Amino acid sequence: MQQSYSKRMPPRRPGPGGAKGWWRGRFKGCGYRFTVPRQVILDTLNRTSKHLSAEDIYLAVHRTCPNIGLTTVYRTLELLVQMGLVFKFDFGDGRARYELSRETHPRGHCYLVCINCRRVINADDFREKETERIKQIEETIAKRYNFRVRNQITQFYGLCGKCSQERTEDE
Amino acid sequence: MQQSYSKRMPPRRPGPGGAKGWWRGRFKGCGYRFTVPRQVILDTLNRTSKHLSAEDIYLAVHRTCPNIGLTTVYRTLELLVQMGLVFKFDFGDGRARYELSRETHPRGHCYLVCINCRRVINADDFREKETERIKQIEETIAKRYNFRVRNQITQFYGLCGKCSQERTEDE
DNA sequence: TTGATAATGAAAACCATTTTCACTAAGCAT
DNA sequence: ATGCTTAGTGAAAATGGTTTTCATTATCAA
Structure with a gap:
């Protein structure tokens, strides 16, 4: 099937x-x-x-x-x-x-994930400027690791604005 | 607790x-x-x-x-x-x-994940050269999204050498 | 239109992870 | 050291997202 x-x-x-x-x-x-x-x-x-x-x-x-x-x-x-x-x-x-x-957008995604409230922010717009760079990186990887890249994802884990603020108040 | x-x-x-x-x-x-x-x-x-x-x-x-x-x-x-x-x-x-x-290694990880055989290749060594770049990106993100980056992971999804070969034989 | 079979849906199974709860042990006060 | 308080633990049960099973349905080539 x-x-x-x-x-x-x-x-x-x-x-x-x-x-x-x-x-x-x-x-x-x-x-x-x-x-x-x-x-x-x-x-x-x-x-x-x-x-x-x-x-x-x-x-x-x-x-x-x-x-x-x-x-x-x-x-x-x-x-x-x-x-x-x-x-x-x-x-x-x-x-x-x-x-x-x-x-329409390059195969490659960028997300910000808040480790406190679990919110996920889509940061693809930012990523678009990096397209050239990513292409280079993919080529390097293809050569060095003999790996064919199909898709790529970058996740930044951290504290979003709101949770970051709460943290500051804690101290 | x-x-x-x-x-x-x-x-x-x-x-x-x-x-x-x-x-x-x-x-x-x-x-x-x-x-x-x-x-x-x-x-x-x-x-x-x-x-x-x-x-x-x-x-x-x-x-x-x-x-x-x-x-x-x-x-x-x-x-x-x-x-x-x-x-x-x-x-x-x-x-x-x-x-x-x-x-010892910068907070930031890079992995290649084969979508066919599920093997995960650690590509941190490669990532190390990008440290400066990543730092810049983190700063930009901190400013634009008001987000405090704590950790960062980049995953490349694709076909590893072995699976890539199998694919070629298919055609 | 019809027949072979790919695709579907409901229910059950799966399985990584979380919760419950009675019990244990870390480490502070004595 | 000793006892006490309570954070931490383990076994078993529960949870919940995802997958499998299997009888039924619908797609599409002939």
Whole structure:
């Protein structure tokens, strides 16, 4: 059923039918069916720039299609990650987060995670200026470790403004 | 029982009694007891540079002190993370990894995670050359997001040499 | 339209981690 | 040293995100 991760990709162009058409092509190209649940889950991810948990997605999807189960959400997400359409992250709060891989921003994410209140701040905008640098680093890594970088994530753990303030009051 | 994360730290010097003495001081300073399980767990982490899971630590500890339970390992690790003595990581394989925070290397870690075979390669050596850069980035983040960076982790997800090879053979 | 089978959903299983609670031992006061 | 207070511990149970099972459904090539 599940195919190997390594499949040829169709060209990265929206093609006729917009994103949906492109997704369909990707699925067909990998020998998968482009089913309703898969469409709806992709749509949900496409509609936000936030990092959603499986349950977030399930709840959002559930509003339009109450018949789609949590199991399917998990299975679809796993498949999407395998296909490289979605990135999976872990901020250490015990639940994975998912984000659609968009061509518009470089593959590389930057997050600030507050170790006190668990808030996650998306700092991708900052990261964009580093694109060149990252590319260099990826090349170095590819050479030194014989490793093909597909995605990259940088997490800064520390205290957010609010929690940092509380700390100061403590002392 | 558990104190707030933000406590004053004693000077970062080994002092009399080596690492053990310093740890004891840290514990006392925070109002915690420096118990046998806590010593043994710290010793275990100190003896390796690998990123161990809670179970890894439990098994290692269990050889010398079979009476130390897994629960205590979890509780101690949580405390050590809170105290800033240990870093907790997540590579997306469903179990957390722990590493002793050493003064010798900059607070900042770099890992390559193979999305196919799940192998984790430690690339800290590479990261060391970036220290200056990272410091700059931390400063920028502190200013822009009003965020106090405490630790930083960069993960490159992709295909390791072996899996990358398999992929090529596929095509 | 139809048939083969990939995909789905509900329920059960899984498993890392956390909580509960009765018991133990660290370390301060005596 | 000795006893006392209470932080710390361990075993077992609970939790909760994720995965597996299996009977049913829906996709799509022919």
